[in-house]
Amino acid sequence: MDRIRIRGGNRLTGTIPISGAKNAALPLMIVSLLTPGTLTLSNVPRLADVRQLQRILQNHGVDIMVAGKRPGQNGMQGDVKQLSAKVIADTTAPYELVSKMRASFWVLGPLLARCGEAKVSLPGGCAIGTRPVDMHLLAMEKLGAEIAIENGYVIANAKKGLKGAHIAFDKVSVGATHAALMASVLADGDTIIENAASEPEIGDVAECLVKMGARIEGIHTSTLKVRGVTSLTGAEHSVIPDRIETGTYAMCVAMAGGDVLLKDANSGHLSAVIDIMRGAGIGVESTNEGIRIHRNGHALEPVKIDTEPYPGFPTDCQAQLMALMTKADGTSMIRETIFENRFMHVQELARLGADIHLHGDTAEVRGVKKLTGAPVMATDLRASVSLVIAGLVAEGETTINRVYHLDRGFETLEEKLSACGADVTRISGS
Template sequence: MDKILIQGNSVLNGIIPISGAKNATLPLMIASLLTHESLILENIPRLADVFVLQSILSNHGVDYHVMDNQTDGSNLTGRRVKFCAAKIVNTIAPYELVRKMRASFWVIGPLLARMGVATVSLPGGCAIGTRPIDLFVESLNALGAKIDIDSGYIVAKAPKGLQGSYYCFPKVSVGATHVMMMAASLANGETIIENAAREPEISDLAECLNKMGAKITGIGTSKLIIKGVSSLHGTTHTVLPDRIETGTFAACVAMTGGDIFLKNARSSLLKQVLDVLATSGTCIQEDSDGLRISRTDSIIQPILVKTGPFPGFPTDLQAQFMALATRADGVSHIKETIFENRFMHVQELTRLGANISVNGQTARVIGVNNLSGAPVMATDLRASMSLVIAGLGASGETEVHRVYHLDRGFELLEEKLSAIGANIRRVRTST
């Protein structure tokens, strides 16, 4: 099992190309099930979750081919991958595959829409909190699907095809919005989705589906109108840049000081994040090709964070900004509103010398003058990155264990950080 070693207190300077968004890539890959023609996706990141989903889609008959690595003068850019589901050979998504990644449950929408049947394992628990599937079931029921639960599997049937309908989500759900939008694209008639998730990754999927022949309007709003079509065709689509990676690397330089350029980053994808960064004393400059993030002042100002659905502050950046707050000159407050168990990184940050107290869903972070390197253990994907950021700002060496969490969502992390001056390396442990 790998671990990452970090020698802290290096100032970061240079250029980082921002990868394609993981949270957009996964539903876009799943959308390949909706057509018998080829879907070519550009800017696909090299991530463990992407490779797992490739295997899962293969189980259903999707062929994939890496066409080439896109180049911009570096080796840190994404791939072009062709997906083709010319023939669906299996409508069952078994537990041994679905349990590896919750997003694989989303195949239920395209399989049901195209084949009229789907049998998908319940996805199981999640370390950062419960993620119930009731909204998936209710929204597909609204489209006329008949759904049963049998021996840990969702058995969904629509032998006469899905039917357009009206559905209002009782609470915002990114995953269920993805699934209903894909399913409704091939339904008979018009579907109206109210209280739809507005995340940029939802819009990216909708834009790709429209390129494939879908008829979706209201993109970027909480009301989506989808006029079903009889079939979709292939297309080529470029995955949008990863706003979570953008915010993460911005937090890195806010912690260490320095000046980095985040190539391809888009400020429109993370306005609230940039606003919080500005209050911390970090300088943000935008140009047509990305964002420049710099901090020359030795003092990090306290921050106030409250997570929420887009356009709010993303929960996937909460842990990283808590790490930044550990070195602030004063008291920061961070409130988590999305998941009920997403403060598991607090205990590990305190091992580095952080002063954090938690009351319910709110963390109070009293900044300290110094953090000290220590062995720490990642508990989930985003929490693991908070430990890397803390390690970059700590004295001495920090060992981050269970880095397989990092590999799920951050492409070539050590290479990118090393390229801008971080003293970071990965080593293989004997256990």
């Protein structure tokens, strides 16, 4: 099993290219199930989750081709994938595939919309708290599907097709919004989705669907209006830059010190994180090329944040901010409101010398003068990268085990950091 070794103390200088957004690429690939035409996606990140979803889609009969590298392209640029689902070969998504990644459950809506039936295993994924699929199933039932759960599978039928409906979610859910949107574009009639999640990744999927012939109003808002169409065509679409990767590398630079351009990053997708970082004394500047992050000797000021649905501070950047605040000059308060079990990184940060105390859903982070390298273990995708951030300034050597969590969401992380001066090495193991 691979490990990552970090020797702390190096400043970061240079450019880090931001990859395509994992949380947009996955649903965009699933969208291919809605059309017999070819969907061409560019800027698709090379991630373990993308490879796993590719296996799931191929099980349904999707042909997937990866275009060759273009002139001047380097290994840090994403793939171009051509996905063609001329015929849906199988409407069952088996447990052995779906259990490895929650997002694969989202095939339910497109399979129902196009085929009138689906049998999808209940999902797996990171162990960061209860994330039920009740709202997904509510949306499908509102659209006219009959739903049963048998032997760990959701069995859904809509033999006469889905019908437009009024769907009002009790709380904001990214997954349920994707499910309702992807299913409703082929439903008969109009659908209104209220209290929809408004993350940029959902807007990216909606804009791709419009290119394919869908009729959607209210994109990037909390109310989506969909007028169903009888069929969709193929299209070409480029995945938006990853705002979570952007926030992660911004905090790497803030922690280690230095001056780095996050190339192609979109500051408009990360305003809550940028505001907090500026409040902590970090230089953040938007440029025509991306976002420039710099810190040269200024002490880190403590912060107080609550994680919130977009456009609030993202839960997917909570662990990274906590790692950064372990070196602040004072005490920070970080409240997690999205997932109830997303503080698993705390005990691993403590192994490096962090002073963190948990009070229910709130972490009290007392800044320390020094972190010290130690063996640590990644516990989930985002938590694992918090250990990288801490390791960049820890004295001595930090070894991060179980880095397959990192590989699920960060493309060529060690290469990107090493190119800016960090001493980060992947150690291959059995």
